[in-house]
Amino acid sequence: MIxxxxxxxxxxxxxxxxxxxxxxxxxxxxxxxxxVMGPSGSGKSTLLNVLGLLDRPSRGxxxxxxxxxxxxxxxxxxxxRRQRIGFVFQAFHLVPRLTAAENVALPMVLAGVPPTERExxxxxxxxxxDLTDRAQHRPDQLSGGQRQRVAIGxxxxxxxxxxxxxxxTGNLDQHSGQEVIALLEQLNxxxxxxxxxxxxxxxxxxxxxxxxxxxxxxxxxxxDHAPT
Amino acid sequence: xxxxxxxxxxxxxxxxxxxxxxxxxxxxxxxVASVILLTALGEGARRYVINEFEQLGTDLLIMLxxxxxxxxxxxxxxxxxxxxxxxxxxxxxxxxxxxxxxAPISVGxxxxxxxxxxxxxxxxxxxxxxFPVRHVEVAIGRPLPQMPAERQLNVTVLGWRLxxxxxxxxxxxxxxxxxxxRRFRVIGILDPAGESLGLDLGDMAVIPxxxxxxxxxxxxxxxxxxxxxxxxxxxxxxxxxLVTLRRxxxxxxxxxxxxxxxMLSTFxxxxxxxxxxxxxxxxxxxxxxxxxxxxxxxVAVSQRVSEIGLxxxxxxxxxxxxxxxxxEAVMLAxxxxxxxxxxxxxxxxxxxxxxxxxxxxxxxxxAPAAVGVALATGLVFGVMPARRAARLDPVQALAxx
Numbered sequence: 001m002i003x004x005x006x007x008x009x010x011x012x013x014x015x016x017x018x019x020x021x022x023x024x025x026x027x028x029x030x031x032x033x034x035x036v037m038g039p040s041g042s043g044k045s046t047l048l049n050v051l052g053l054l055d056r057p058s059r060g061x062x063x064x065x066x067x068x069x070x071x072x073x074x075x076x077x078x079x080x081r082r083q084r085i086g087f088v089f090q091a092f093h094l095v096p097r098l099t100a101a102e103n104v105a106l107p108m109v110l111a112g113v114p115p116t117e118r119e120x121x122x123x124x125x126x127x128x129x130d131l132t133d134r135a136q137h138r139p140d141q142l143s144g145g146q147r148q149r150v151a152i153g154x155x156x157x158x159x160x161x162x163x164x165x166x167x168x169t170g171n172l173d174q175h176s177g178q179e180v181i182a183l184l185e186q187l188n189x190x191x192x193x194x195x196x197x198x199x200x201x202x203x204x205x206x207x208x209x210x211x212x213x214x215x216x217x218x219x220x221x222x223x224d225h226a227p228t
Numbered sequence: 229x230x231x232x233x234x235x236x237x238x239x240x241x242x243x244x245x246x247x248x249x250x251x252x253x254x255x256x257x258x259x260v261a262s263v264i265l266l267t268a269l270g271e272g273a274r275r276y277v278i279n280e281f282e283q284l285g286t287d288l289l290i291m292l293x294x295x296x297x298x299x300x301x302x303x304x305x306x307x308x309x310x311x312x313x314x315x316x317x318x319x320x321x322x323x324x325x326x327x328x329x330x331a332p333i334s335v336g337x338x339x340x341x342x343x344x345x346x347x348x349x350x351x352x353x354x355x356x357x358x359f360p361v362r363h364v365e366v367a368i369g370r371p372l373p374q375m376p377a378e379r380q381l382n383v384t385v386l387g388w389r390l391x392x393x394x395x396x397x398x399x400x401x402x403x404x405x406x407x408x409x410r411r412f413r414v415i416g417i418l419d420p421a422g423e424s425l426g427l428d429l430g431d432m433a434v435i436p437x438x439x440x441x442x443x444x445x446x447x448x449x450x451x452x453x454x455x456x457x458x459x460x461x462x463x464x465x466x467x468x469x470l471v472t473l474r475r476x477x478x479x480x481x482x483x484x485x486x487x488x489x490x491m492l493s494t495f496x497x498x499x500x501x502x503x504x505x506x507x508x509x510x511x512x513x514x515x516x517x518x519x520x521x522x523x524x525x526x527v528a529v530s531q532r533v534s535e536i537g538l539x540x541x542x543x544x545x546x547x548x549x550x551x552x553x554x555x556e557a558v559m560l561a562x563x564x565x566x567x568x569x570x571x572x573x574x575x576x577x578x579x580x581x582x583x584x585x586x587x588x589x590x591x592x593x594x595a596p597a598a599v600g601v602a603l604a605t606g607l608v609f610g611v612m613p614a615r616r617a618a619r620l621d622p623v624q625a626l627a628x629x
Contacts, residue, residue, distance in 0.1 A: 054626075
């Protein structure tokens with residue numbers, strides 16, 4: 001499903017060129033559960049942004065579901081993000097003036113889904129996340145765990161194939177964090193490809209496949225044997 | 229993205245920052261309202277002046293001594309001074325069938341006194357025809373008598389304010405007042421209702437033209453008012469008057485004739501230009517409002533960096549983000565314009581109630597132009613912040629926590 005070949009990403013910092021990704025090649029099959037770990041500045045966030053089509057590699061090739069994305073126009077990349085990719089962020093990034101239901105509906109609004117269909121899909125998603133009674137609450141009226149669940153609802157409402165989570169438990173307490181991870185794993189169990197970037201070894205270890213980044217390289221790539 | 233969703237999103241984000249939005253609304257609406265009110269003021273003034281002129285009568289010609297236009301040709305051999313415009317000149321005009329009435333006018337300033345009270349006013353020397361020609365009437369008594377214009381007679385018709393100040397509530401008719409060193413009998417009081425542009429019926433006294441010329445020791449007339457038989461005959465009357473005067477003045481056309489139309493169109497042009505100027509000045513305030521919108525939208529963009537990044541991550545394209553921010557700017561401008569229209573309406577209503585004889589009427593183009601300019605400024609000044617928002621790098625935008 002995801003094929004990265006010799007992907008590099010350079011950033012210009014002052015006069016210097018900093019190589020955030022150096023010769024990264026990675027294949028992720030559909031339905032995989034993968035964690036990316038590594039120290040700060042090792043390039044794991046850059047990798048996630050490249051995977052999420054928010055950032056463009058300087059060199060190399062990235063095929064998503066067989067489509068070469070590096071040559072696509074911005075409009076087409078936006079359409080792919082809209083249809084195939086869901087994001088979960090450490091800081092939730094909910095729109096503060098919108099209710100939980102409206103936040104969940106936002107990707108559908110951007111995609112031009114008609115309101116009646118939006119409503120039923122939002123209801124479905126909120127129900128599956130056990131947030132029905134919080135639908136009309138604004139983010140500041142929700143707990144951290146609830147906020148992240150709303151954010152996850154927003155990420156999956158378009159039924160993406162790929163879910164990218166950047167430190168999804170970074171702003172949560174132990175208990176809520178575990179709930180959120182359990183939810184993400186449940187979604188993975190339903191077939192979605194899950195990539196989690198994290199500092200937290202205990203969370204990273206749970207993934208079937210664990211990629212460790214160092215100085216822009218893939219340092220190690222461990223794979224459990226898939227439970228057959 | 230569907231249009232209603234786009235508008236709703238823009239509207240909610242405007243509501244999300246009510247102070248900011250209200251301030252911008254205020255700036256925009258004041259701009260629009262001032263354009264409409266100021267042009268209404270100019271247009272009102274124009275109509276007022278035209279109305280005043282039309283009250284004077286459109287069949288009126290005014291003759292003054294001296295020539296205002298150069299007609300070309302060789303310069304005169306002898307230095308010449310314009311001949312006096314005399315009472316005989318004026319009376320000669322009456323022989324033309326196109327001219328109905330003629331009122332020679334001599335003007336000067338002089339103290340008028342009764343008993344111990346004295347006032348310096350304008351003295352108008354004229355004939356009985358002055359009253360119908362200028363649409364002036366007497367409230368009490370009678371106007372100057374019909375008599376040969378060359379005849380002196382010590383009678384006067386007083387302005388209403390002058391009468392009040394000299395006589396207060398005493399009876400004035402039949403009394404003798406002193407004008408300069410002569411005594412005149414009061415035969416009438418002017419009616420203030422006939423008051424119109426350029427003629428203050430309060431502080432003046434009307435006496436026979438021959439008496440005025442003797443009083444001021446000046447054989448030349450100040451003006452001759454000529455009333456044509458009808459509006460259509462004005463041009464004929466004008467030519468006839470010129471020919472007559474040229475013949476009487478040894479072949480030299482040394483008088484100037486002004487028609488009401490010429491004066492009217494001059495005033496019309498001046499006041500239209502004034503209205504446009506004022507509209508331009510008010511337009512600047514609209515531009516200022518536009519710059520304010522740009523400013524505030526730029527602040528909004530930098531405050532909402534993470535939201536913009538999020539929209540992009542959720543699949544919003546550059547074009548969508550651009551549209552969202554443009555929609556906000558245009559929405560602000562539009563509601564500002566609407567509020568401005570309302571303000572202007574209320575303002576005009578108030579002014580029209582307070583000053584009943586001066587109507588504020590905006591020219592037809594004012595409201596559409598003001599609203600159009602408001603929307604255009606919203607769009608133009610909205611583009612820059614919107615582009616900045618659209619081009620925001622989502623990676624960096626989302627990195628802000």
